[in-house]
Amino acid sequence: MSEIDLTSFASQNVIVTGAASGIGKAAAELIAARGAQVICLDLNLAGAQATVKAITSAGGRAIAKGLDISNQDAVNACVAEILNEFGQVHALANSAGIAGPTSTNTEDINWEDFAKTLQINLFGSIWITQALLPSMRQNKYGRIVHLASIAGKEGNPGMSPYNTSKSGLIGYVKGVAKEVATQGITINAVAPAVIRTPINETVTPEIQKYMVSRIPIGRLGEPSEVAEIIAFAASKACSFTTGFTFDVSGGRATY
Numbered sequence: 001m002s003e004i005d006l007t008s009f010a011s012q013n014v015i016v017t018g019a020a021s022g023i024g025k026a027a028a029e030l031i032a033a034r035g036a037q038v039i040c041l042d043l044n045l046a047g048a049q050a051t052v053k054a055i056t057s058a059g060g061r062a063i064a065k066g067l068d069i070s071n072q073d074a075v076n077a078c079v080a081e082i083l084n085e086f087g088q089v090h091a092l093a094n095s096a097g098i099a100g101p102t103s104t105n106t107e108d109i110n111w112e113d114f115a116k117t118l119q120i121n122l123f124g125s126i127w128i129t130q131a132l133l134p135s136m137r138q139n140k141y142g143r144i145v146h147l148a149s150i151a152g153k154e155g156n157p158g159m160s161p162y163n164t165s166k167s168g169l170i171g172y173v174k175g176v177a178k179e180v181a182t183q184g185i186t187i188n189a190v191a192p193a194v195i196r197t198p199i200n201e202t203v204t205p206e207i208q209k210y211m212v213s214r215i216p217i218g219r220l221g222e223p224s225e226v227a228e229i230i231a232f233a234a235s236k237a238c239s240f241t242t243g244f245t246f247d248v249s250g251g252r253a254t255y
């Protein structure tokens with residue numbers, strides 16, 4: 001790749017969470033194909049190892065580590081271990097997440113299920129950002145990309161924990177972006193509409209039909225289509241866009 005190709009990840013170390021499946025897997029594979037050493041993190045270690053195998057078989061570089069992003073101590077220990085091993089993390093693509101309760105009115109959701117969704121999708125995202133920012137500040141370089149959702153902008157009925165976690169993330173990147181704006185660090189979110197991945201297995205066909213009906217392009221998105229936006233936002237090329245939420249919504253997003 002030429003030196004002026006700012007989408008290249010040559011000589012970069014990139015963490016991808018949720019790398020065992022769906023969007024995270026597609027992002028890990030694309031970012032590795034563009035030259036990064038990818039650190040694949042997931043609760044599902046065997047799945048992350050399978051992603052590593054796919055990357056290395058294609059000639060790329062990747063390693064896998066197990067991580068429960070909803071455990072703050074585990075997040076801190078994992079990031080410290082990675083920084084110790086690789087010296088620098090240039091970018092984070094944070095795709096770990098769950099759908100949480102679906103087809104349930106908010107008053108019928110028990111708090112344990114509500115809190116679990118927030119703890120994984122929102123708190124986990126905050127904790128891994130907090131763990132990485134000090135070294136990114138030291139290096140005066142960093143790219144952070146969090147997977148939010150169109151649900152965080154518009155709200156899907158029956159999914160109040162998920163909607164809350166994703167709109168929280170959109171607000172989080174807006175403010176943090178301003179804290180690090182002069183430090184060579186950008187932090188953005190990506191808001192997909194419904195994408196063809198296993199996360200939607202828990203969503204009823206009725207809700208899926210509702211979600212697709214709101215998409216002007218009229219179909220599910222593919223993980224590879226989201227991975228392209230993640231790879232851009234995680235690259236050097238994304239140097240003047242921060243605090244932003246990129247839509248990958250087939251035209252659904254109206255703001």
Ligand SMILES: NC(=O)c1ccc[n+]([C@@H]2O[C@H](COP(=O)([O-])OP(=O)(O)OC[C@H]3O[C@@H](n4cnc5c(N)ncnc54)[C@H](O)[C@@H]3O)[C@@H](O)[C@H]2O)c1
Nearest residue numbers: 018020021022023043068069096097147149194195197199
């Ligand atoms: N697929 C969609 O329609 C869609 C739409 C909008 C946003 N998103 C978001 O994109 C991200 C990726 O979703 P996906 O569709 O690829 O889902 P997926 O279920 O295919 O992948 C999610 C991955 O996150 C991992 N994970 C779950 N809990 C974890 C934890 N506690 N610690 C570490 N890893 C954990 C899972 O093991 C899995 O590998 C999620 O944040 C999701 O909310 C997805």
